Amino acid sequence: MKKLKPIEKLILEVIIKFDSKANELINILGTEFDLDLSKDHPFGKLITRQNNLWKGSLPNNWNYHFHGSHCKFENEFTNQILDVTINRGKNYGIFVDSSLYWFIEITNDLNHIYEKIKTREILTDCLNILEKEKYIVDIGEFGYKSLILNKERNNESENK
Template sequence: MIRKTDIISINSIKELPSLERIKSIPREKTLKLVFENEVKSKREKIGENLKKELLGFQVGIHTIEPEINIAKLITDEEIVSNQDFFEQCAKDYRELGKVLLFKLINKLNLKLNEDFPLGTFNALKSGKKQIGKVENWKYFVHGFHCGFENKTTGQTIEVPLVFGLEFGDLDPYFFTKYIKSTPNYKPLPIEIYEDYADGIRINEKMISLGKFERISSNIGNHFGIVVTDREKVNIKSCEELDEQNEKQNKQVGNSKFNIWKFLGLKK
């Protein structure tokens, strides 16, 4: 569903809509405040105040145009009402990610580092195999993920590579994009308009409901979110990986492996 936008020209502070009026805007609409010459200079201050007052809203202060865009985000009540749907989406995401990743591993004849999958896929980033196809899916290895897009349906999913054999990390943006691109979920029981901001609210509320939980990754100070009802796997920390590789390298006379150096970061 495409949102409609109400546009209000602001020529003076008195013409600003009240907080009550802004809060009454349904999620199906957005509000654009256009500041005319005399009040342009006050736009940023007004926008920052609106951010503090409008909890549960996305307030965007345009960096070039003299405008503020306001959108109501998915509510706690909507998430609670659809918690079973979001939980099933998370389970499906985890399963599909695992299936696709192993299809790619088999096609490219890779030896998977089960403790640290990124160690296997990082090598693809500098060659022709970084981008390609596996069955009816296009894939692209980038960052901490391997992305897949179905060539027929347009369904997309980003499979994480820094949680050991846990492939269900729900990045808020990637998770909502997956939901919106999955044919079997249409029509959606609840609209998702702001992929990242709505995704954050969905994840946080699902955590508070006990449906999702946070997990640590192979990378220090990097965490993920996964569905709680799952078969849990052990995820080694970067310190454990360093210690494990140090022992292995001593056995073969190599220098110490360091995950931060491997990623191009000093430590």
């Protein structure tokens, strides 16, 4: 395994932060609506527009709304946005380069990283290295890339 460059380490930190926040928000949603997140389709009662639960507010100034296979979370005060995939089992930290770039761009405490990458191409290059080194894995289907943090690999590197 090759040693990561500083920018690659920063992007890995962003991915860890994204994964953590996505799972935190999904758990808040689950608690608010008494959802069993271990079920195959835990959001069934929320995604239908008939009951008007497909959008609403959560604690800590977060709003949510379901669209297709995603749930978009937006913070009223910080304007931070996370678009979380909900149809891949318990893998709520799924991202693609564009959604991760957007997360970096609009998250205030990640401005220093946005200033370093400036373009999606730099981010994509870092993601390719992180995938090659197995810090992230592609769980996409049918040629569609869906990246997620490889928690086993990151636990290994933390324990070294």
